[in-house]
Amino acid sequence: MRNRICLLLFLCIFLLTTAAYAQQSLDAMVDRDIAALVATYKTLHAAPELSHHEEKTAAFFANQLRTLGYTVTERVGKYERPEWTGYGVVAVMKNGAGPTVLLRTELDALPVDEKTGLPYASKVKAQNDTGQEVSVMHACGHDIHITNMLGTAKMLSELKAQWRGTLVLLGQPAEEVIDGARAVLRDGLYDRFPKPDYVIALHDSADLEAGKVGYTPGYAMASSTSVDIKIRGLGGHGARPEATKDPIVVAAQVILALQTIVSREDSPLDPVVVTVGSIHGGTKHNIIPDEVDLQLTVRAYKEEVRKRVLASIERITKGIAVAAGIPDDRAPIVKFSETQVTSATYNEPQLTERLAAVFVRTLGQENVVKLQPVMMSEDFGYLSLDQKVPATLFTLGAVDPAKVKQSKDTGTPLPSLHSALFQPLPEPTLRTGIKAMTSAVLELMKK
Ligand SMILES: [Zn+2]
Ligand SMILES: [Zn+2]
DSSP: OHHHHHHHHHHHHHHHHHHHHHHHHHHHHHHHHHHHHHHHHHHHHTSOOBTTOOHHHHHHHHHHHHHTTOEEEEEEOOOSSTTSOOOEEEEEEEESSSOEEEEEEEOOBBSOOOOSOOTTOOOOEEEOTTSOEEEOBOOSOHHHHHHHHHHHHHHHHHTGGGBOEEEEEEEEOOTTTTOHHHHHHHTTHHHHSOOOSEEEEEEEEEEEETTOEEEOOEEEEOEEEEEEEEEEOBOEETTOGGGSBOHHHHHHHHHHHHHHIIIIISOTTSOEEEEEEEEEEOSSTTEEOSEEEEEEEEEESSHHHHHHHHHHHHHHHHHHHHHTTOOGGGOOEEEEEEEEEEOOEEEOHHHHHHHHHHHHHHHOGGGEEEOOOOSOOOGGGGGGTTTTSOEEEEEEEEEOHHHHHHHHHHTOOOOOTTOTTOOOOHHHHHHHHHHHHHHHHHHHTBO
16 A cells, blocks of 8 residues: 555656756746747838738748758648639648647738837738738737747757657638638648648737736637618609609618627527627719728627528518519629628537636646637638547737736726737747647647
8 A cells, every 4th residue: 555655656746847847948948039039020010911812921920940850831822713822831841650740830011000009010012902002000919929930930840759749830821801721621621631620820919918928718700791881762852752762771770670689589599799890872962873882890709690680681681672562683792792791610529628727737726717709800710620639729918917907996998909009928929829829739749
């Protein structure tokens, strides 16, 4: 009996020291690399590129990974428009038999004119897809994600003795316009390269403190569908409404009636948003126009809910036009975008809870928080192939804790993602992200 207790004690001490040693060595490795990584982040931050134009960012990312010993393929991604180049990067490291884990970072930035005043702020201007010159900024923190991936890639290449399986690192283009994930899948991401058993990503947060990570099991972000409605009437003189079919009044009725989809048709337990974000029609006070254009965004979690909402939008719009006496050949045209659409982000609960437990061990209980889902969208969900591959996207705190406190104390909101003032705190954010991502992979691929 005594021997057994001794053995148990020895085992406990052995396991604890090994865990503590692994933790210590990861900390030491991050300490060693952090200055270089912050420098990389600042370089990337000063040189952002728009969606569909991530040429230099992708080349830099690919070269770094090649130097670390990964087998790298560039120019992965096929868009519906053949004139766009897919700047996706896929880096693979095989390390014996075991699971395949895919880590994803986005590569693109946004048409935002940076106003942070930082010494490494972007001054870049570039042409967008329609040839207009716009300012460009990494206002969503994808430069944090790229740097984080490079740091993690280095750790894992050095810690090869501690894991087995195949690691796939994806540099995904065009997330901000939500056609990048589909483009890399269309170009054979899961045929030409090892198909993952798990998919993991992180996204920085504009309100969570640097040093913390967040997780959201289940639906975390909504699907998004852009809808265009053209309400067609019969125009004429503003003083002779009886001789017209006024599309402005019909548009007003449609906008109000659409509100009943969420309030009267949808279950209160299925979150949905129907927002009319744009309305354009008419030229002058005394002219009843022929047409009014509406632009909507629809958000939902479940696919069947999304489909039902889209059907309701079409039914209500066409029904109101009929009620207004608009002839059939002038019926409203309702278009659901096939390109500005993305699926929901569903964080497979078992995987998410398993990694949250790893984060608690690596970062401490006080630095791991469970977060509420949001109705924002992202195209990460496609990489799970409609929830067939367990996937999870966790949240990386990126804001100076003093600023979070000040914001809470004064009730003044912090600059959000996509804001010209968004300013992540590089060092603690990267430290936390690299430790979290590395330990997540070591958990899933442990020997
Ligand atoms: Zn974004
Ligand atoms: Zn983003």
